[in-house]
Amino acid sequence: MDHFLYKDGVLHAEDVPVADIAAAVGTPFYVYSTATLERHFNLFNDALEGLDHLVCYAMKAASNVAILKTLARLGAGMDVVSGGEYLRAKAAGVPGDKIVFSGVGKTREEMRLALEGGIRQFNVESEPEMEALSAVAEGMGLRAPITVRVNPDVDAKTHAKIATGKSENKFGIPISRAREVYALAARLPGLEVIGIDVHIGSQLTDLEPFRQAYLKVGELTGILRADGHDIRRLDLGGGLGIPYTRGNEAPPLPSQYGAMIKETLGHLGCEIEIEPGRLIAGNAGLLVSEVIYVKSGEGRDFLILDAAMNDLIRPAMYDAWHDIVPVIQPAPAAEQQPYDIVGPVCESGDTFARQRMMPALAAGDLVAFRSAGAYGAVMASEYNTRPLVPEVLVNGQDFAVIRARPTFDEILNRDIIPSWL
Template sequence: MDHFLYRDGILHAEDVPLPEIAASVGTPAYVYSAATLLRHYRLFDEALDWGPHLVCYAVKAASNVALLKLLGDEGAGMDVVSEGEYRRARAAGVPGDRIVFSGVGKTPGEMRHVLEGGIRQINLESEPEYRMLSEIASNMGIEVPVTVRVNPDVDAKTHEKIATGKSENKFGIPIAKARNVYAELATLPGLRVVGIDVHIGSQLTDLDPFRLAYRKVADLTETLRADGHTIDRLDLGGGLGIPYERSNLAPPVPLEYGQVVRDEVGHLGCEIEIEPGRLIAGNAGVLLASVIFVKEGEGRDFLILDAAMNDLIRPAMYGAHHDIVPLRETAAGAEMHPYDVVGPVCESGDTFTKARLLPPLAPSDVVAFRSAGAYGAVMASEYNSRPLVPEVLVRGENWSVIRPRPSYDEMIARESVPAWLDG
């Protein structure tokens, strides 16, 4: 469920008509619903209320500081994968003891920064990483809580570019090596083992891969405890998918996912951490775009929008589907027309969809890409020297720009010509 609904024939974000935002801010623009973000966070929180837990929002999904503050004020933790994301979470007022630092390539500078600022735990992904962290933490006179991310070699049955739990993926330590790794960790200064970490991928629409991975984690927990290690915390990652195509069957809901967690690891008495991102933010955002031209091609018509692959790269990168709807509701029984929906960027890959059935549209009409809240604005670029897309947050009848569109002068002013080239 989301809070983007038609009222009197006009698509609204909560109580705000989207044409009002489009007219004021211009297009393309991202619009987020605070009510949807909070609802989805609370669903995960309630799904785990059978035991101690922390829902750590995956900042990489949508990292605007306003969104992080909204969730942080509700009690969410944060899962970060870079110093920049850590700084955003802290700027949003989230305390260090609710921030988990993940990622396969943490630098020494990033490690020092989060240790100085405070961190709940660091999820370790390789032998060189934990040896480096041990040296840094001990030199700082700090003992840092850590988990080890194990790779359970489970097929998440998702897109190959967002699968992370198979042996061929770059993430984590093979679960077969875990006992030796934990044995070495026990000898290293500056590190305090608190648990196990696992994450098998994103946009999962089947609970069986979660079940299999968590069963392996449960077995490993009992083995490591028998070896004398303290395993009090299980970080189970994120990955639950969202319904990008409204016509398809909906993926499992957080309550069903929470039951899988309880079934497989609930008996261990561990504090549970999860790291959802897409399901919290995905359906909480739309991308608004205006029609520039309707172009008749050879055997097809092109709907050319002012949004492009640099604003929403998921279709070009993953072949991803987004429902596209006009801001003015289509009348029942209206004739639909197949369009190739494209952007203005000078790439054939700048194609959102082909032969999509839409009502007849004309220049200046505005459409919304649904389910664009996750991995939309965060993956945007300035390719073709197009300014970054602005972001807007709606709460009830109030709305504010939370990241403005930079002017061309501001974009160009970030660059400089060296003196030796300037005459």
């Protein structure tokens, strides 16, 4: 569910007409719904009621500080994967003891930054990382709390580029080697082992891969406790999918996911962490664009938009589907026709949809990409010297620009001309 609905024939973001935002900030732009962000976070939080738990938002999905602050006010922790994300979380007012640091390539500088500012735990992914973290923490007179990310060799049955739990993926250590790796961690003076971490992929639409992974984690918990490790926290990652196409079979609900966690791991007495990102932010955002031209080609018509692959890369990178709807609601009996919907970047990959059935549109019409809140603005670039698009947050009848579109002067002034030129 989201809060982007047609009212009086115009698409609204909560109580704000999307066309009004377009008139104020120009196109293209991203717009997020506060009510949807809050609803989706609360669904996860409620799903784990009865367990000692923390919902850590995976901020790589959408990391604007205003979004983080919206979730932090509800009690969310944050899952970060870089020093920059750590600083964003802190800027949003998230205390260090609610920030989890994930990722396969943490640098010593990032480790030091998090230890200085406070950290809930590091989810470590290799022996070299353990040794580096121990050295940094010991040099600061600290012990770094860690979980070890184990790779359970479970097929998440998702896109190859967002699967992370198979043996061939770069993430974590093989679960078969967990005992020896935990033994090493226990010997390193700068580390405090507190738990286990697992994450098998993103956009999962079936609970069974989660179940397989969590049963393995439960078994490993017993083994590691028998070895003398104080396993008191289980970080289960994120990955629950969202319905990108309306009318298709819906992914499992957070309540079903929570029930499965309680069934598989609730008896262990561990604190549970989950790290949802896409399901919190995905359907909470739209990308709004204007039709520049309608072009007739050989056997097909093109809608050429002012948004491009640099603004929303998911279709080009993952062959991802986004529902694309007119901002002005078409009549119920409006005839539809197929369009290739493309952007202005000089690459054939700058294609959002092929032969998509749409009502007749004309230059100047606005369209909205649904389910664009996750992995949209955060993956955008200035390719072709196209400015990053604004981000807007709606709260009831109010809206505010939470990231402005840079001017061309601002973009060009970042370039530095060397003295010999």
